[in-house]
Amino acid sequence: MTKQRKLIHQIICMSPMHLSAEEIYFEAKKLCPSIAVGTVYRNLNLMAEEGQIMKIEFPGQPVRFDKNTIPHEHFFCTDCGQLFDLNIKGIKELIEAQSGMTVQGYSLSVRCQCQNCNTAKSAV
Numbered sequence: 001m002t003k004q005r006k007l008i009h010q011i012i013c014m015s016p017m018h019l020s021a022e023e024i025y026f027e028a029k030k031l032c033p034s035i036a037v038g039t040v041y042r043n044l045n046l047m048a049e050e051g052q053i054m055k056i057e058f059p060g061q062p063v064r065f066d067k068n069t070i071p072h073e074h075f076f077c078t079d080c081g082q083l084f085d086l087n088i089k090g091i092k093e094l095i096e097a098q099s100g101m102t103v104q105g106y107s108l109s110v111r112c113q114c115q116n117c118n119t120a121k122s123a124v
Helices: 001-012 022-033 038-047 092-097 115-123
Strands: 055-056 062-066 073-077 082-085 109-112
Touching: 001 022, 001 038, 022 038, 038 055
Parallel strands: 073 109
Antiparallel strands: 055 062, 073 082
16 A cells, blocks of 8 residues: 555544545645645545445535445435434345345435534524
């Protein structure tokens, strides 16, 4: 693993959030000023292809990256744009039981209004 890839992976693993490539690039640039944006994008795509990180895509939003590669779901707040993990136990089995098909993989993303945005709107 190259020095740059190691740095990019550390940034993703240390973040409590699902960062975009741009956010990862800005963090990497602080620690390695010579890193190129193309290096960040290339390494992110390679790491996602190799299963080291998860790529999360929402229409109209920048691609985000997740350190957790175990299949899980996500909440996306349509107000603030934050992405949250959502773990629904047994969803694969439920889908299989109701469809009669064998699930080989899935991506489930739920658009919502997060608790902070909901509280802020209630206070107004």
